Amino acid sequence: MAGDVPLTEITLLAAYLIFLASYIVFAVGKLPGLKIDRPGMAIIGAVMMVAFRAVSPDEALGHIDFVTIVLLFSMMLLVAHLHVSGFFDWVTELVVTRLHPHHLLPTVIFLSGALSAFFVNDIICLIMVPFALTASRRMGVRPLPYLLAVATASNIGSVASITGNPQNILIGTASGISYRTFFAHLGPIALAGLFLDWLVLWFFFFRGHWKEDAAAAPVAPPVIDHAGLVKPSVVALLILVGFFAGLPPALVAAVGAALLLITRTREPRLVYDEVDWGLLVFFAGLFVIVRGAENAGLTDHLQALAENVDLQQTWLLTVVTAVLSNIVSNVPAVMLLKSLVPRLHDPHTAWLVTAMASTLAGNLTITGSVANIIVVERARPHVHIGFWDYFRVGLPITVLTMFVGWLWLTFVR
Numbered sequence: 427m428a429g430d431v432p433l434t435e436i437t438l439l440a441a442y443l444i445f446l447a448s449y450i451v452f453a454v455g456k457l458p459g460l461k462i463d464r465p466g467m468a469i470i471g472a473v474m475m476v477a478f479r480a481v482s483p484d485e486a487l488g489h490i491d492f493v494t495i496v497l498l499f500s501m502m503l504l505v506a507h508l509h510v511s512g513f514f515d516w517v518t519e520l521v522v523t524r525l526h527p528h529h530l531l532p533t534v535i536f537l538s539g540a541l542s543a544f545f546v547n548d549i550i551c552l553i554m555v556p557f558a559l560t561a562s563r564r565m566g567v568r569p570l571p572y573l574l575a576v577a578t579a580s581n582i583g584s585v586a587s588i589t590g591n592p593q594n595i596l597i598g599t600a601s602g603i604s605y606r607t608f609f610a611h612l613g614p615i616a617l618a619g620l621f622l623d624w625l626v627l628w629f630f631f632f633r634g635h636w637k638e639d640a641a642a643a644p645v646a647p648p649v650i651d652h653a654g655l656v657k658p659s660v661v662a663l664l665i666l667v668g669f670f671a672g673l674p675p676a677l678v679a680a681v682g683a684a685l686l687l688i689t690r691t692r693e694p695r696l697v698y699d700e701v702d703w704g705l706l707v708f709f710a711g712l713f714v715i716v717r718g719a720e721n722a723g724l725t726d727h728l729q730a731l732a733e734n735v736d737l738q739q740t741w742l743l744t745v746v747t748a749v750l751s752n753i754v755s756n757v758p759a760v761m762l763l764k765s766l767v768p769r770l771h772d773p774h775t776a777w778l779v780t781a782m783a784s785t786l787a788g789n790l791t792i793t794g795s796v797a798n799i800i801v802v803e804r805a806r807p808h809v810h811i812g813f814w815d816y817f818r819v820g821l822p823i824t825v826l827t828m829f830v831g832w833l834w835l836t837f838v839r
Contacts (some may be wrong), residue, residue, distance in 0.1 A: 433480065433722060439662040441480035444471050445464040448715050452758045454628035464755075465704040468711025475718035490710050493676045494599045498546065499706055500679035501589050504665065505549045506588050506700035507658040507686045512651055514553045518560060527565040531746070533778055534558055534575045539583025539620045543613070544666055547584035547591045548702065551576060551797045553806040571631040572817065575802040578623050578789050578823050584797075585831070586616035588675055591797075592705060593760040593784050598675065600764050601777040605669040608620050615834050619786065626823050639739050654691070661685055705796075708757070716761050725765040738771055740836045748787035748828060752794055756784040775835060784830040790824045792816045822831040 433441070448471035456463050462470065475481045481489070482781030508514065521533055534554070541550045546745045554576040564570040573595045574706055576589040587609050588598030598608060670677035687694065719725070737743045763780055788795030792813060802811045 433526060437478050437480055438722050440478035441473070441475065441718045442724070444474045444478070444480070444705065445715060445719040445724065447471070449754050449758060449762075451711045452767045453754045463704075463821075464713070465708040468708045468709075468715065469495055472711040472714035475714055480718035480721055481714055483677040485717065486714045489493050490713045491596075491599055493711055494596050495706055496583050496596050497589070497599070497679050498592060498709065499677040499701065500676070500683040501546050501595075503683040503686065504658075504679065505507055505545045505553075506697045507683075507692070508545075509549075509553055509700060510692065511654045511658045512558065513655055513658060516655060517559045521557075522561045522564055522579045525561070525565070527567050527813055530567065530572060531627060534561070535570045535620055535627070537809050538576050538579040539616065539623075540824060541584035542580040542626075543586040544669075545589065546595075547580040547797050548800060550581050550701075551800040552700075552804065553801060554580065555801055556756055559805065559808055568803070568813065570783050571627055573801055573811060574807060575623070575627055577798045578627075578820065579620055580797050581795055582619035582623055582823075583616050583828060585619070585782055586613045587669075589669070591756075592709070592786055593756045594781050596709075596757065596760055596764070596779045596827055597777055601767075601773070603713045603777060604672055604773065605675055606672065606780075607773060608669075608781075611835070612782060612831075615782060615827070615831045618675060618834075620832050622830065624822055626819055626826070630819055651661070657689075658686060658749060659728060680734060708772055712758060712761050716764070728762075728766050729765070737776075740775065740779050741832055743770075743785045744828060747780050747783035748824075751757060751784045751787040754791055760784050775789060779794070779832070782830060782835060786824060786831055787829045789827070790817075791820060794820070795822075 437787055448467050451462060451467035452464055470472040472486065476483055476486050477778075506811050517537070521537070522626075534557075537557075538550060538554050541554070558576050559569055562572050564777060581591075584594065588603075588605055597603075598605070606654065657669040665678055669675055687697075723779075737746060745766075747759065747763065750762070753759075754762075760780060767773055767776045789799065791797050792811070798816070805811060
């Protein structure tokens with residue numbers, strides 16, 4: 427039903443075809459033969475849903491979850507300000523000048539995980555790749571294990587909170603689960619997962635004995651304006667305090683971002699250039715596409731399927747979410763499950779399981795999450811990361827962390 431008007435057979439057929447075509451593009455990354463990426467397909471799919479009247483224009487606008495988009499946009503602005511101000515260069519210099527090469531792997535893992543736990547992991551990967559490359563070059567060690575650590579740890583760490591990744595932001599808004607509750611349930615999974623990540627990477631790259639691979643390369647330390655770090659650091663801290671105090675995350679993040687934009691020295695364009703506008707467009711279009719599919723009855727079919735396979739069981743919901751996330755990517759998978767989860771008998775646990783599985787499943791392959799792709803592409807001029815390079819560590823990391831996550835959400839807590 428689009429509004430209160432029954433859909434015609436042509437509209438129903440169009441809605442299903444648009445949904446199918448959109449999710450094929452989300453799965454493969456682009457439409458075969460055409461240069462249409464995921465954000466582009468989200469726009470096309472949303473426009474077609476409205477054009478074929480699967481969704482009315484007013485309904486399309488009303489079902490774009492602006493709370494989710496505002497929260498994601500505000501967190502991007504916050505991290506962009508931290509980056510432009512030199513906060514991450516300061517952290518890099520602080521760490522590199524005090525570390526022995528033996529300590530670099532756990533440092534990269536826990537730093538990537540900790541930052542991704544509170545700030546969107548895709549953006550953290552953009553920052554941590556240069557950190558891993560610079561640190562490994564200055565210490566004379568090969569960068570591959572540390573780049574893999576950035577990708578896997580950023581995914582694992584991001585499971586901890588609502589603001590850790592885009593799909594958690596979506597789940598946090600849809601579920602109504604508070605920031606503190608979300609963190610209390612999923613934070614321990616993230617922490618245990620980071621230790622497992624360290625264990626797997628150590629086993630594959632450092633078992634036996636450790637040695638330096640090359641002479642350390644001299645790298646000029648960055649020039650850091652320490653005075654310029656104060657404002658974004660204080661605002662970031664206040665935002666986190668607001669999250670844990672139970673204030674609305676989108677409002678807190680938006681106020682913080684607005685405060686950072688009040689400046690006499692920072693050129694706003696430098697900040698805007700670091701915002702992932704494509705992801706925001708992708709979210710907006712995806713809301714409309716899924717609404718059109720719901721109007722066409724897809725949600726009812728999914729509900730019937732869920733009852734037949736008994737998605738009430740956490741292990742099965744974990745597996746289904748993980749598989750779906752690796753087929754169509756985690757954000758479209760969560761968007762698809764968003765209408766189904768509230769109908770399960772324990773939606774609170776189901777939301778947490780969905781957040782855990784959709785996030786940790788991203789470590790399976792290079793294309794499992796946007797964070798992985800960012801690491802591979804950013805590292806490409808310096809290091810080639812092949813499918814097997816990633817998969818041989820991604821598979822055990824994914825299996826181990828998801829097992830721990832399922833165990834915790836089912837029995838331990």
